[in-house]
Amino acid sequence: MTKEECKKVVLKIISEIAPDENLDIVKPNVRLRDQLELDSMDFLDIVMELRKKYGINVPEADYIKLASLDSCAEYLTPLFNRLKTA
Amino acid sequence: MQHARVVITGIGLASPNGDNLAAFRSNLLAGISGVEFMEHRYIGKVPAGVCHFDALKYQGRKELRIGTRAGSISIYCAHEAVADSGLNWEAFDKSRVGVYVGITEHGNVETENEVYNISQFNYDVRCWTHHHNPRTVANNPAGEVTMNMKITGPHYCIGAACAAGNSGIVQGAQMLQLGEVDLALAGGVSESIRSFGIFAGFKSQGALAENADPTKASRPFDKARNGIVVSEGGCIYTLERLEDAQNRGAKIYGELVGWCINSDATDAVLPNPARQAECMRAALNMAGMSADDIDIVSTHATGTPAGDTQECHAVREIFGASKNVRINNTKSFIGHAMGAAGALELAGNLPSFSDGLVHPTINIDDIDPECAMEQLVTRQPQKLPRAETILNNSFGMLGINSCIIVKKIA
Numbered sequence: 001m002t003k004e005e006c007k008k009v010v011l012k013i014i015s016e017i018a019p020d021e022n023l024d025i026v027k028p029n030v031r032l033r034d035q036l037e038l039d040s041m042d043f044l045d046i047v048m049e050l051r052k053k054y055g056i057n058v059p060e061a062d063y064i065k066l067a068s069l070d071s072c073a074e075y076l077t078p079l080f081n082r083l084k085t086a
Numbered sequence: 087m088q089h090a091r092v093v094i095t096g097i098g099l100a101s102p103n104g105d106n107l108a109a110f111r112s113n114l115l116a117g118i119s120g121v122e123f124m125e126h127r128y129i130g131k132v133p134a135g136v137c138h139f140d141a142l143k144y145q146g147r148k149e150l151r152i153g154t155r156a157g158s159i160s161i162y163c164a165h166e167a168v169a170d171s172g173l174n175w176e177a178f179d180k181s182r183v184g185v186y187v188g189i190t191e192h193g194n195v196e197t198e199n200e201v202y203n204i205s206q207f208n209y210d211v212r213c214w215t216h217h218h219n220p221r222t223v224a225n226n227p228a229g230e231v232t233m234n235m236k237i238t239g240p241h242y243c244i245g246a247a248c249a250a251g252n253s254g255i256v257q258g259a260q261m262l263q264l265g266e267v268d269l270a271l272a273g274g275v276s277e278s279i280r281s282f283g284i285f286a287g288f289k290s291q292g293a294l295a296e297n298a299d300p301t302k303a304s305r306p307f308d309k310a311r312n313g314i315v316v317s318e319g320g321c322i323y324t325l326e327r328l329e330d331a332q333n334r335g336a337k338i339y340g341e342l343v344g345w346c347i348n349s350d351a352t353d354a355v356l357p358n359p360a361r362q363a364e365c366m367r368a369a370l371n372m373a374g375m376s377a378d379d380i381d382i383v384s385t386h387a388t389g390t391p392a393g394d395t396q397e398c399h400a401v402r403e404i405f406g407a408s409k410n411v412r413i414n415n416t417k418s419f420i421g422h423a424m425g426a427a428g429a430l431e432l433a434g435n436l437p438s439f440s441d442g443l444v445h446p447t448i449n450i451d452d453i454d455p456e457c458a459m460e461q462l463v464t465r466q467p468q469k470l471p472r473a474e475t476i477l478n479n480s481f482g483m484l485g486i487n488s489c490i491i492v493k494k495i496a
Contacts, residue, residue, distance in 0.1 A: 019147040041152070044216045085253055 003073035010046070010072045010081075013053075014038075017045045028069035047063040052077070055083060092259040093495065094339040095331050096171025096324035097433050099161035102135030102317055102420045106166060110430075113419070114445035115467050119301035120420045121315050125281050127202065133303035134279045135294055135317025135421035146236065152222050154196060155277035157230030159320035159426075164231045164271050165490045171324040173269070173454060184267035185228040185241035186251030186257040187322070187327055188274030188425040190482065192243065193222035195280040227275050231322075239267050247482025248386070249347065250274045251321065251428030252490050256345045258325045268330065275320040276424035279467045284424075288314055291355070295421075304422070305449035306387035306394050306415045307457035315421030316386045321429035328495075339436050340476075340492040344373025350485025357393055358482055362400035365487040366477065370404075373491045377405050381472050381490070382444050383413045384431050386479040387457075388422045395456045397479065402459060410471045413462045415447040428480030428488060435476050439494040443467045 050056040063084035101427045103120025104110030124134045144165045207213040228241040246253035251274030260273025288294040295313040297303035304315040346368035350358035387394040416431040446463045474494045
């Protein structure tokens with residue numbers, strides 16, 4: 001999985017969690033909470049969907065790494081690729 | 087003690103056969119049932135009352151996803167009630183609004199869904215949603231209304247089994263009389279059709295309706311009745327003190343002139359007609375009325391063999407000699423809307439004050455002699471000899487009885 005593909009996965013999850021948001025305008029290097037109506041419960045939903053759909057467990061200490069699309073891709077892409085090779 | 091007079095000034099409802107009072111009333115007068123088949127996890131195909139209101143009318147999709155069905159129904163009904171009341175909502179002091187929603191149960195749906203959810207993940211409890219607790223707290227439906235409508239006054243739910251719709255209304259009226267609030271959003275709600283456990287429980291009890299035609303499944307007082315049709319729904323009223331309503335020139339549906347809530351103290355499931363009769367009598371006493379002053383008796387009967395018979399004993403005891411009263415049953419159209427039942431059934435009858443008609447009880451093809459009452463209206467609506475008062479019964483498990491009397495304002 002490339003980082004761009006990883007961003008698409010994250011955006012797909014966000015589209016289900018916040019279906020009324022316009023995700024076309026999301027800037028990858030800006031904090032998601034600064035450009036979308038997402039609260040802490042929504043971030044827990046993102047973590048939950050990563051666990052349920054992809055088997056990726058994000059420890060609480062790493063939640064900060066899901067702040068922006070770019071940081072999500074940076075953090076999650078290796079985890080997705082590790083799952084593929086496992 | 088002299089209490090402030092409390093009146094109904096707005097009605098918002100979601101029923102299996104109508105999303106507003108006009109549609110609901112029209113279908114009741116036309117004999118149109120709202121019961122259909124639905125597929126249910128573990129249970130299969132069951133007759134149920136399903137609501138089809140536009141849930142996105144007052145909520146975003148994210149709010150819907152996070153909240154509960156009971157919350158969504160309550161929000162829809164509360165908005166519709168406020169709109170119907172003609173209140174200047176923007177200018178109204180939201181800290182003086184109270185939300186009192188009757189519930190038969192709450193949390194079963196959400197808990198069952200989560201247990202099913204984690205069963206898909208080998209019962210890994212880390213997959214249990216963090217939304218579970220706010221969804222299942224007992225004040226959820228009322229609380230969702232306050233968040234959606236920015237109401238900062240009191241809110242809570244009244245857990246009163248299937249007497250909850252009436253109980254929510256009584257609570258709202260009492261809070262107005264105490265001066266705790268200036269506007270009460272009060273009534274009842276149910277999301278119970280989303281819980282397989284409710285159906286399974288009634289089935290195990292031998293009290294779940296079955297019929298090849300879902301519209302014929304809810305048949306109180308009929309010889310062939312075989313149980314309850316579980317339904318979802320909601321009905322929220324705007325209640326105000328009479329003086330406040332008159333000062334703003336509000337349309338007034340009627341005045342809450344009498345009520346009573348009492349307990350059988352005998353059995354968890356089997357009703358006690360003596361206590362039901364006492365409940366009706368106490369409501370009449372509060373209203374300063376006799377049985378002959380009542381024009382419509384809206385029965386609770388759910389279509390169970392024992393329950394219907396017991397209520398008929400109680401109704402006969404009070405109204406047996408009242409020639410002008412008319413008796414009907416709304417569950418025959420919409421099934422048993424549980425926490426919403428009492429509030430919805432009262433709403434279905436309130437338009438009689440203006441149209442002078444009483445809607446019938448449908449699905450009585452062969453009246454059970456144990457339920458025969460000469461004042462029972464069947465098949466077709468009837469013109470009322472007088473249309474000024476309604477007595478609305480609503481009873482529930484653990485022996486809770488409730489009765490409300492509404493009087494037309496001249």
